[in-house]
Amino acid sequence: MKDASPAGPPAAETTSGTAPARGRVSRVLPTLNKRRLPLASATAQRGILSRVPLPTSFEDALEQAGLYPLRATGIEVLQINVGKKCNQTCRHCHVDAGPDRTEMMSDAVLDRCLEIVENSSIPTVDVTGGAPELHKRWREIVQRGRAAGKHVMDRCNLTILLLPNYRYLPGFLAEHRVEVVASLPHYRPALTNAQRGDGVFEESIEAIQMLNAVGYGMEGSGLVLNLVTNPVGTFLPGSQSALERDWKQQLRRRYGVEFNHLYTITNLPISRYLEFLEAEGRTHEYLERLANAFNPTAAAGVMCRTTLSVGWDGTLYDCDFNQMLELPLSPGVPRTIFDFDPAALEGREIVLGPHCFGCTAGSGSSCGGATVAS
Amino acid sequence: MLDSADHRDPGSTTMDQTYYRPDDLPRFEEIGREASDLAAKFFDWYGAVFAEGALTAREKALIALAVSHAVQCPYCIDAYTSESLRNGADAEQMTEAVHVAAAIRGGASLVHGVQMRNHLHRLGM
Numbered sequence: 001m002k003d004a005s006p007a008g009p010p011a012a013e014t015t016s017g018t019a020p021a022r023g024r025v026s027r028v029l030p031t032l033n034k035r036r037l038p039l040a041s042a043t044a045q046r047g048i049l050s051r052v053p054l055p056t057s058f059e060d061a062l063e064q065a066g067l068y069p070l071r072a073t074g075i076e077v078l079q080i081n082v083g084k085k086c087n088q089t090c091r092h093c094h095v096d097a098g099p100d101r102t103e104m105m106s107d108a109v110l111d112r113c114l115e116i117v118e119n120s121s122i123p124t125v126d127v128t129g130g131a132p133e134l135h136k137r138w139r140e141i142v143q144r145g146r147a148a149g150k151h152v153m154d155r156c157n158l159t160i161l162l163l164p165n166y167r168y169l170p171g172f173l174a175e176h177r178v179e180v181v182a183s184l185p186h187y188r189p190a191l192t193n194a195q196r197g198d199g200v201f202e203e204s205i206e207a208i209q210m211l212n213a214v215g216y217g218m219e220g221s222g223l224v225l226n227l228v229t230n231p232v233g234t235f236l237p238g239s240q241s242a243l244e245r246d247w248k249q250q251l252r253r254r255y256g257v258e259f260n261h262l263y264t265i266t267n268l269p270i271s272r273y274l275e276f277l278e279a280e281g282r283t284h285e286y287l288e289r290l291a292n293a294f295n296p297t298a299a300a301g302v303m304c305r306t307t308l309s310v311g312w313d314g315t316l317y318d319c320d321f322n323q324m325l326e327l328p329l330s331p332g333v334p335r336t337i338f339d340f341d342p343a344a345l346e347g348r349e350i351v352l353g354p355h356c357f358g359c360t361a362g363s364g365s366s367c368g369g370a371t372v373a374s
Numbered sequence: 375m376l377d378s379a380d381h382r383d384p385g386s387t388t389m390d391q392t393y394y395r396p397d398d399l400p401r402f403e404e405i406g407r408e409a410s411d412l413a414a415k416f417f418d419w420y421g422a423v424f425a426e427g428a429l430t431a432r433e434k435a436l437i438a439l440a441v442s443h444a445v446q447c448p449y450c451i452d453a454y455t456s457e458s459l460r461n462g463a464d465a466e467q468m469t470e471a472v473h474v475a476a477a478i479r480g481g482a483s484l485v486h487g488v489q490m491r492n493h494l495h496r497l498g499m
Contacts, residue, residue, distance in 0.1 A: 191464050231459070238460035242431040246462050 027197035029089045031098040032275060039275045040096065042326035049269060049325075049354045052284050054291045058356045065296035070350040072318070075342060076306040079126040079367070080105070080113050081320060082135040083312045088157055090183075090196045092230055094270040094324050097130045109314035110137055112337045117141075118148045120342060122308075126367065128155040128320060133166060146176045153179045155367075158207035159200055174214040179224045181263070181367075182208070187250040191232040208257040217258040226261045228369070234277070234286045236293060236362045237264035240370040263369025266290070268321050268358040290357035298364025301371035304350050310337050318350045320367070321358070327351045399449045432461040439468055440475040 032040040039045055062068035083104035086097035105113075117125055125145040132138050132155060145152040154173060161169050173180055184204055186192045192201035208217070208225070215221035227247065231237050244262035251257050267273045269286060277283040304318040314337040317323040333348045334341045364371030406413030424434055435457040442450035458468050 186462070186464060188464050188466070190466065229462075233459060235456055235459045238457075238462060239426065239431055242426050243462045246430055246432055 025091070025194055025197050027088070027199060028099055031089060031096045031100055032272060033096055034098070034100040037275065039271065039278065042324065045270060045274055046325055046327075046353065048274065048278065048283065049287070052287045052354060054287060054354060054357075056291065056294075058291075058352050058354055058360075061291070061294045061357075061360070062299060062352070065294075065299050067296070067299055070299075070302070070305070070352065072346060072348045072350060073305045074346050075120075075122050075308045077124045077126050077303075077308070077367075078113070078117065078120075078122045079128060079307055079309045079320060080141065081128050081309065081311055081323060082110070082130065082132050082138065082141070084130045085134045086130040086157065087134070087160055087163065088131070088196060088200065090157075090272070091276060092195055092232075092267050092273040094268055094273060094321060095130065096271040096324075101130065103312045104135055105137075105312045106314075107137075109310075109312070109337060110141070112314065112340070113310055114141065114144050116337065116340050117145050117150060120340075122150070122342075124151045124153065126153040126155070126307075131157050131160045133160050133169060139172065142172070142176050142178055146178075151179065152176065153181055156180050156182045157196075158182045158184065158204040161207040161210055162203050170210045170214045170216070173211075174216065174223055177223065179226065180211060180216060181226050181228060182211075183230070184208075184227045185229050185232050187247050187254065195230070195232045205255050205257060208251075208259065209255075212258055217260055219258075225259045226263055227259050228263045228265055230265050230267050234267075234280075234282055234289070236266060236289065237365070237370070239374040240264040240363060241374065261369070263367075264363070264365065265367070265369060266358045266361055266365035268355050270321055270324050270355060287354060287357065290361040291354075293361035294357060295360055295362060295364060295372060297372050298362070299360040301364055301366075302350075302356075302359045303366035303368065303371075304359075307367075308345060314338060316340075316345075318348075321355055322351055322353075325353065325355065327353065394448045396452065399452060402449075430461075432458070432463050435461045436463055436467060436471040440471040443472050443475040444479055 039048075056064075059068055062070055081095075084095055084097045084101035085099065085104060086093075086095075086101070087099060089098040116122070125141070127138065127141055129135070135141075142152055142154070160166050182204075183196070184192060184201075185195050186201075189201040192204065193199065196204075211225050212218060214223070216223045217225035229237065229243065229247070237243070240262060243264060247262045248259070251259070269277055269283060269290075274283065277286050304322075307319055309317040309319050309323050311317060311323050315323075316329050316335055316337060317327065318329060322328075328351070329335050329345075330349045330351050333344050359365050359371075362370075362372075363374040403413070403417070406417070424431070424438075429437075435454055438450065439454040439458050442454050455468065458471075463471075
């Protein structure tokens with residue numbers, strides 16, 4: 001509410017919000033895909049989103065902010081989604097990732113991605129998934145990316161560090177000075193486990209301790225561990241800087257663990273989070289909340305303007321969210337990694353939908369957290 | 375004979391039969407229509423009170439949540455449940471905050487028992 005009206009009286013936002021965690025949350029559940037649910041289909045998801053009545057379309061909101069058509073301004077981040085396999089099945093996952101997913105990036109696509117990493121001037125390589133470390137060539141991406149002088153980021157679910165075959169990860173990440181971006185929705189167990197499954201919190205703390213032990217998050221090491229919090233429910237995240245202070249103090253006091261920055265990321269109504277909204281009958285309420293909190297400053301700073309997202313099959317997207325909704329780049333520009341052409345991609349028109357309100361609400365949201373200081 | 379509608383579960387009461395309506399919360403600022411100078415002063419001050427200061431945004435939201443229960447304001451309870459969540463509080467912290475409000479309310483009644491005892495001594499033998 002403070003985002004919507006700075007002099008805010010008791011919130012205009014009457015979220016029915018988040019009930020306390022309801023009972024046990026299984027650690028691993030079948031994905032929507034496995035259960036053959038209608039919302040496993042991106043077409044079905046886009047259909048639901050397009051039918052939600054909103055006071056204004058995203059395109060109109062941008063128009064009023066003087067930002068339509070929205071164009072990319074360059075490519076600063078190549079975000080490679082290596083596949084949908086994951087050892088967790090978080091309830092808010094926009095990828096519908098899980099152990100039963102088999103989509104993984106092929107050698108041909110990965111070879112081409114690495115060629116681009118090595119021969120283009122894109123400074124940052126952001127590796128995501130699923131759990132990206134499960135890809136058999138994940139180490140090679142890190143090694144070749146770093147050898148090419150790139151900043152390499154690993155979007156890590158933390159619990160992967162505790163699997164028997166992945167105990168090498170902290171040492172390997174530190175050796176290659178990879179930035180670790182790890183999810184931890186809350187500094188206490190209940191909310192974290194409600195979103196990510198029972199026992200995930202405890203293992204996540206253990207994983208952070210392992211990362212701290214090799215220097216991650218420790219002052220002067222230069223090894224960066226950033227944490228991500230997605231709201232566990234249908235509310236918008238609060239002030240990122242205030243939450244970061246709180247998270248640091250609480251994690252240090254309770255568990256003696258350290259990290260660098262906290263990123264707040266708004267939940268986007270896609271895949272399993274959309275299924276949750278639908279099951280609760282809260283899709284309209286949530287999208288309206290996002291749309292009502294539209295912030296033109298956040299809109300100007302959306303990550304799609306500087307990101308190029310590659311899907312496991314080599315298709316190019318403006319962001320990982322468009323990837324999951326199967327909304328490829330606008331027609332007329334190179335649409336697969338095999339046709340990669342920076343000159344043709346840099347000023348491309350971004351493909352939009354109602355879900356985009358998620359990145360422009362309040363203080364904004366991106367893979368690097370809030371886009372507006374608060 | 376009572377009409378069968380009178381036997382409904384109170385939870386099924388329609389909104390227009392209650393004094394408190396959730397839809398009224400976002401209309402709070404309408405209070406400024408008749409006395410805009412006063413409302414502007416209030417809302418400015420209100421915003422300043424909740425700005426991050428010596429207390430964190432989470433601490434202020436939890437205090438507000440507790441006070442909301444003490445003053446029994448349903449609008450405020452909705453608003454500061456949302457604000458507590460947004461500012462990183464969890465259900466356990468929020469429940470403890472409500473207990474703080476309840477303890478002060480209960481204690482406030484009970485401590486007046488001393489007043490009763492004083493008067494009792496004045497009247498008794």
